[in-house]
Every structure is written in C-alpha cells, then in structure tokens.
Amino acid sequence: MxxxxxxxxxxxxxxxxxLGEHPSPFLAREIERVKALVPGPKALDIACGEGRNSVFLARHGFRVTGLDISDTGLEKGKNRAQTMGLAVEFRRVDLDDYSIQGTFDLILNFNFLLRELIPFEVAALNPGGVLLYDTIMASDQLIQIHKPAYLLQPGELSRLFGTFQGEVLFSEESMSGEMPTARVLFRKTGFTAE
Ligand SMILES: C[S@@+](CC[C@H](N)C(=O)[O-])C[C@H]1O[C@@H](n2cnc3c(N)ncnc32)[C@H](O)[C@@H]1O
Structure with missing residues (x-):
C-alpha cells in the first residue's frame, strides 16, 4: 500500500x-543450525527493511533477495551491502499485491505480519527448505501502538505452521519486555526415498 x-x-x-545494524538475535542464534539444515544457498528476506538480516545472510554465503516496499530502506540496504562487498538483490514490491517469484532454500519473515502470505511462503520453499518467522504479539505490555491486525495472538504462530507439510523444529513465545514476540523455525518436508 x-x-x-x-x-x-x-x-x-x-x-x-x-532497527539497528545487527541482525535479529533469533537469526544470529539459529544461523549455524539453519546452515546445517538448508538444501541450498537461495534465501528470501520478506519485508527486509534496511537489510540487516539480508546482509547477515549474504555474509554467511547465502544468495539473498530482499523484498520491501520502502525505497529508502532498500537504498540503505544496498549501500550497506556494497560497503561490505556483498551482493544482495534488493527489490521494491508491495507484498499486499505480490506473488513470490521462484523457490528458496531459506525464507525469513521478521517483524512483519501478513497472514495471507504465509501459505505462499511455505509453497515457495524448496523441499527441506527452512522458514524463520519472528514477529510481534498482542499484549498489554506493548508500549508502542500497533494495528491489532498486525499482531499475533498467543499460540497462533505455532498453530498456523502446524498445518503445513513439514516440522516446527523450534517454537517460542516471549511475553516479557516491551515487545512480546512469537517465533518459529519451520522445515518443509524434503524428498522422500521410494
Ligand atoms: C518492522 S520493519 C521490519 C524490517 C526487517 N524485517 C527487520 O526485521 O529488520 C517492517 C517492514 O515491512 C515493510 N512493509 C510494510 N508494508 C509492506 C508492504 N505492503 N509490502 C512490502 N513491505 C512492506 C516496511 O517497509 C518495513 O521495512
């Protein structure tokens, strides 16, 4: 929009x-596990903002596409990647009206909630591909004002991912602090041997 x-x-x-120069703490904590799990190097960063997570993935050897609606955020991401000598493809798209192009071994969706997009993110994963999802939950402790539609309900994220073909390898809700969040690490079912 x-x-x-x-x-x-x-x-x-x-x-x-x-959102700072550093990658999301969840991504930084899980990167070695993710690298061991993914079937290949193609990664997609949904609503990548200023590219802090895209750049981090590129540093870890991923071939990254970052999508966002903000030209200012994307420009900053491009500059950051260039300064570090990293190649990241940043593309301006409106995710409210976008079909994911191609398939990926890893998809990130951080601090952005578009429920309708989630099944398409899972569909865009290669067999054995990994999706990390981490975003804000509704809570009385939230100090900033957020549109209710952009907030997860308790239990919602793991319930949602439980409906897809694959495995939720990690699921956590942290209600403490001023920004309660829910996160999952999901792995799509891989090829099965005949
Ligand atoms: C809280 S920021 C998260 C940025 C990044 N994922 C991170 O964690 O650093 C939310 C991002 O969603 C993007 N966004 C909001 N609405 C969008 C839309 N309709 N299409 C694409 N991006 C959108 C914003 O431009 C912003 O960069």
Whole structure:
C-alpha cells in the first residue's frame, strides 16, 4: 500500500538505522543450525527493511533477495551491502499485491505480519527448505501502538505452521519486555526415498 511506503520511508529517513545494524538475535542464534539444515544457498528476506538480516545472510554465503516496499530502506540496504562487498538483490514490491517469484532454500519473515502470505511462503520453499518467522504479539505490555491486525495472538504462530507439510523444529513465545514476540523455525518436508 502506498501509505506503507510513505510511512516507512519517513521512519528510515529519520534515523541512521531504524532497527539497528545487527541482525535479529533469533537469526544470529539459529544461523549455524539453519546452515546445517538448508538444501541450498537461495534465501528470501520478506519485508527486509534496511537489510540487516539480508546482509547477515549474504555474509554467511547465502544468495539473498530482499523484498520491501520502502525505497529508502532498500537504498540503505544496498549501500550497506556494497560497503561490505556483498551482493544482495534488493527489490521494491508491495507484498499486499505480490506473488513470490521462484523457490528458496531459506525464507525469513521478521517483524512483519501478513497472514495471507504465509501459505505462499511455505509453497515457495524448496523441499527441506527452512522458514524463520519472528514477529510481534498482542499484549498489554506493548508500549508502542500497533494495528491489532498486525499482531499475533498467543499460540497462533505455532498453530498456523502446524498445518503445513513439514516440522516446527523450534517454537517460542516471549511475553516479557516491551515487545512480546512469537517465533518459529519451520522445515518443509524434503524428498522422500521410494
Ligand atoms: C518492522 S520493519 C521490519 C524490517 C526487517 N524485517 C527487520 O526485521 O529488520 C517492517 C517492514 O515491512 C515493510 N512493509 C510494510 N508494508 C509492506 C508492504 N505492503 N509490502 C512490502 N513491505 C512492506 C516496511 O517497509 C518495513 O521495512
């Protein structure tokens, strides 16, 4: 939506680095396990923002595509990748109206909730591919105001991923702190031997 582009461009213009330079702590913690699990190097970072996680994956040898609606965020991601001598393909798309192109060995969906997209993310995984999902939950402790539709309900994420062909290898909800989050590490079913 155009209003999302305007809102996020303004946020990314207002600060050097809106969500910080470091990758998500969940991704940093799980990267070695993810590398051991994935069937290949193709990765997709959904709503990649300023590219902190895309760049981290590229540093770990992944061939990364980062998608986002904010041209300002993507520009910062491009500059960051270039400075580090890394190749990342950043593409401006509106995920409200987008079909994922191609298939991937790893998909990240961090701090962004579009429930309708989740089945398409799973469909875009190669057999044995891994999806990391980590986003905000509804809670009285949230200090920022968020649209209710953009917040997960307790138990919702693991329930959702439990319906797909594959395995939830890790699931966690942390209700403490000012930003309660839910996260899962899902692995799609691989090829089965005849
Ligand atoms: C909280 S930020 C998360 C950025 C990144 N995933 C991270 O964790 O660093 C949410 C991102 O969603 C993007 N976004 C919001 N609506 C979008 C849409 N309709 N299509 C694509 N990206 C969108 C914003 O531009 C923003 O970069």
């Amino acid at each position: 155009e209003s999302d582009r305007i809102k996020w461009n303004a946020r990314y213009q207002s600060e050097d680095s809106f």
